[in-house]
Amino acid sequence: MRNLAYFALIAAAACGGAPAGNGDDILLIDARSTGGDGGGAGDGDGGAPIDAPGNGVPALRHCTGRAFTPTPAAGFATVGGTLVALGGAANHGGEDIVTPPGTPVSARARFTYGTTATALDQEPVAVWLDDCNGWHALGTHTTAAGQLDVPVDVTLAPGIYEARFEVLGDASVTVSYLWILPTGSHIAVTDIDGTLTTSDTELFVQILLNSYVPTAYPSAAALTTTHAAKHHVVAYITGRPTFLAIASRQWLADLGFAPGPLHLTTTTAEGLPTNTGVGDYKKAWLQSLTAKGYVLDLAYGNATTDIYAYEGAGIADTKQWIIGTNAGMNGTNAVMDSWAARVAEVQAMPVVAQPFSP
Numbered sequence: 001m002r003n004l005a006y007f008a009l010i011a012a013a014a015c016g017g018a019p020a021g022n023g024d025d026i027l028l029i030d031a032r033s034t035g036g037d038g039g040g041a042g043d044g045d046g047g048a049p050i051d052a053p054g055n056g057v058p059a060l061r062h063c064t065g066r067a068f069t070p071t072p073a074a075g076f077a078t079v080g081g082t083l084v085a086l087g088g089a090a091n092h093g094g095e096d097i098v099t100p101p102g103t104p105v106s107a108r109a110r111f112t113y114g115t116t117a118t119a120l121d122q123e124p125v126a127v128w129l130d131d132c133n134g135w136h137a138l139g140t141h142t143t144a145a146g147q148l149d150v151p152v153d154v155t156l157a158p159g160i161y162e163a164r165f166e167v168l169g170d171a172s173v174t175v176s177y178l179w180i181l182p183t184g185s186h187i188a189v190t191d192i193d194g195t196l197t198t199s200d201t202e203l204f205v206q207i208l209l210n211s212y213v214p215t216a217y218p219s220a221a222a223l224t225t226t227h228a229a230k231h232h233v234v235a236y237i238t239g240r241p242t243f244l245a246i247a248s249r250q251w252l253a254d255l256g257f258a259p260g261p262l263h264l265t266t267t268t269a270e271g272l273p274t275n276t277g278v279g280d281y282k283k284a285w286l287q288s289l290t291a292k293g294y295v296l297d298l299a300y301g302n303a304t305t306d307i308y309a310y311e312g313a314g315i316a317d318t319k320q321w322i323i324g325t326n327a328g329m330n331g332t333n334a335v336m337d338s339w340a341a342r343v344a345e346v347q348a349m350p351v352v353a354q355p356f357s358p
């Protein structure tokens with residue numbers, strides 16, 4: 001029964017229209033080195049930060065937060081596109097990429113509308129990448145089954161790069177982030193619902209009721225920012241579907257969580273609350289990170305499927321902190337009601353030796 005309620009909420013959430021923004025209303029992660037110069041798409045003026053080495057390692061470039069001005073809506077190219085967009089609000093979602101410098105990297109997103117997250121097919125989308133000098137055009141591409149996977153044609157030094165995707169038909173926009181991290185980078189992993197929020201349905205209620213702000217556990221945001229202050233990359237992995245990407249990013253930003261790559265599901269099966277559903281989905285993504293040479297130092301979660309995924313990705317039970325009814329299961333660290341005590345522990349940790357300067 002609980003599962004039925006869960007998916008009813010997913011469906012209802014889409015009805016609420018997780019907004020695909022129209023440019024500057026998407027403001028998701030920090031803009032500390034890009035300056036937000038108001039240039040907009042196609043702006044190619046200077047201002048690239050100087051990447052001074054720190055302790056012999058490259059400085060991470062922060063190519064995010066630049067103002068983006070979409071081109072005016074041109075009308076859909078296909079009758080099908082027009083009809084899909086009439087079916088409900090745009091809820092496009094970008095996929096964050098985490099990969100080492102020198103490896104192939106793509107800007108990926110899914111384009112959907114309405115309660116059923118219906119795919120926008122055979123419609124042109126303009127794709128842009130903030131390369132720290134301005135919005136670099138990655139071209140205009142036609143969606144296939146509602147998706148785009150656009151190879152990035154510039155060499156990216158270690159850094160965080162923002163991509164924007166504009167559906168030319170109605171000027172709806174979504175975003176993704178490319179985290180180009182050297183091998184050996186240390187990552188702290190966290191689930192969102194029931195771990196940072198107080199239940200597994202907080203986000204869906206938020207979107208359903210629109211004005212409702214999901215309740216975060218006390219010190220949940222501080223948990224992530226404290227890890228970031230220790231130079232950890234905080235990776236967010238959630239069973240939420242991609243059409244909730246914008247709403248999820250906005251919630252994390254609004255409540256002051258540390259910026260970090262966000263990984264969402266792309267199929268209903270991946271979101272099922274079982275080991276073979278969300279458990280294997282999470283395990284596979286985490287294993288893909290270790291396969292790229294990243295180090296998963298520790299993880300936060302609330303569900304048995306989290307423990308299953310974290311164990312499967314090689315994270316020791318003693319390096320897992322589980323909050324709520326499954327706290328302490330399998331020898332994990334038990335947390336109840338608040339992250340405050342754990343934040344104090346993290347504050348006492350030494351700074352993580354990363355192969356980059358954050």
Ligand SMILES: [Ca+2]
Pocket residue numbers: 191192193194195200302303
């Ligand atoms: Ca959860």
